[in-house]
Amino acid sequence: MPPEVQKGLLRVLEDGFVRPLGSNECRRSDFRLITATHRDLPHEVRAGRFREDLYYRISVFRIHMPPLRDRHGDIAALASYFLSKFSKKYGKVLPGIDPSALECLNAYPWPGNVRELRNEIERAVAVAESGLPLQVKHLSDKLRSHFSPSTAGLCQNFKERLHALERTLIFEALKVCGGNQTKAAAMLGLSRYGLAKKIRRYQLHDMVHKSQQR
Template sequence: MPRILIVEDEEIIRSALRKLLQHAGYEVAVAGSVDEADSGYELNDFDLIISDLRLPGAPGTELITRAAATPVLIMTSYASLRSAVDSMKMGAVEYIAKPFDHDEMLAAVAAILQRRQAPDQHAADAPEEPAGNDGTIDPSTIMYGKCDAMQKVFTLIRKVAPTETTVLIQGESGTGKELAARALHLLSPRAARPLISVNCAAIPESLIESELFGHEKGAFTGAVSARTGLIEAADGGSLFLDEIGELPPEAQARLLRVLQEGEIRKVGSTQSRQVDVRMIAATHRNLKAMTRTGEFREDLYYRLNVMQIRIPPLRERQGDILGLASRFLKRQGERMGKPGLNLSPEAMRALERHRWPGNVRELENAIERATILCDTDVITPGLLDLESEGGDVNIPETLVEGNNEQMRPRDNDATSDLSLEDYFQHFVLENQDRMSETELAQKLGISRKSLWERRQRLGIPRKKTTGS
């Protein structure tokens, strides 16, 4: 049985990860800091160390040198993504951004251990086997799907993964595009190298080029030292660009050169360097239509759209809904100390009737919420908190993240009779010509990513600004 050491100072994360790995059949030990791990265990006796990047005392990267014979997987928040890239340069075998997806974590662990057990056998040498009886892709358990549409996706992934072909993954938010990208990477000849994932919508436009391509010292105000870009960090591996339709024009032009010439040039540099990166992109937008309006470069679109994989929305996977719900229910029940939970027949029918605009992510959230609220062994429709107005229209999620007084319309406002989503649309359309995306998000009391997601859901076009 493989032995794994978790080094994490947050008790909730440490406990949840320990239970996840133990349930997957691993022997797990835990520590709250690098020094505690080093003094309490023989580090090289473990098959894998999973460590948070930022810990009390020494950082998690210190384990790379203290446990020279053991692979180290670094966990990091998006805010410290650059540090995670630096940690991979120092010798970390993989990084995962927090909050992590459970299937993503298990897949990464399985891939690292497989490489450790058979270092001379390339990951792509494994025979191509059909999806298992439980509907998961072999060899990892990344994605689930028994329906014909998902089986076609799995077949396409297995065929295109061993190639160097650029892949464009299309699908609505919450369908599992990042999991498909991870499957493509883990089934490719690049599985032993890093997979760098970037959400293009989550990075401010003024920083996107610096994040992707890196920058030289003094290239702009605040560039106090040279930094490696995410594309360079993925050298030899794969780069997953999620929501690529949100890239600004300048970054699109630079990315086209990477695809055409295989080279990058840091911001502020006159020198280019070659990179060997397999590109995987994803979007929920119609890039072809965006080329006609000038929002997306047509030449870049055709470079990206060599092989297209469409992840079907959950409403087109009727036969998978209860299977996914069962998997999520089992996982959440074990995490929360409520094993043996079951869905009532009425709850099952409610799940099957729901349209799932948020797709698999919405289903997982509904199951987690019901698990928390359930006081018996049976989950009823009320605990799922699905829409109650006929089935096709979802109740809007609360717009305000936390208590934000400025987002509450006053009684004497013209907007006082609007719903939260009506108010959001009214506010954005009224102010987007004079505010940047960051300013809009701050005024609304939400994150920039949440602003972008609500734009997509409500169909509010984004005004392209000429400044940063």
């Protein structure tokens, strides 16, 4: 922002008056100012490129927005939003995003943040076939270079194996303890309430009932 513009903005914020271009009269202004930047403003102040008084005037309430690469949970929602938007623009019907394509999106670091994701989805929609989900082949080479199909679903498989192991351990503990949930919970290092939740999750009620009937 040029120094003269900074000076004018500070004057408006301090006095509450603005003079329209070409007018000799000042008018009272009533607005809420929201600013955004990707630059380090304290550094810009020290370097003399940004007014210190303006910096303190606009930094009353600050919100730090992490880069998209640190917000993987937002990628799917944003991609779906842009998919809907650009499907209408290009007159196509694309029923969602293929799971592999979504994993490809999550594997990319997104140095250009949301703007880069927006452009990527628009490009993919433009080349995609109507009637089919958005697929990996529709994404650009730079995204596909960060994605290995052999690792697709690795996290999901890990969770499934972890749950299977947990179910087996709970089953064995209940068996050893004769279905006594209090003893089994102590053996597993869980609270009785926590064990009860896992018994419901893994549908081990029959194991408990059979042991209690003996």
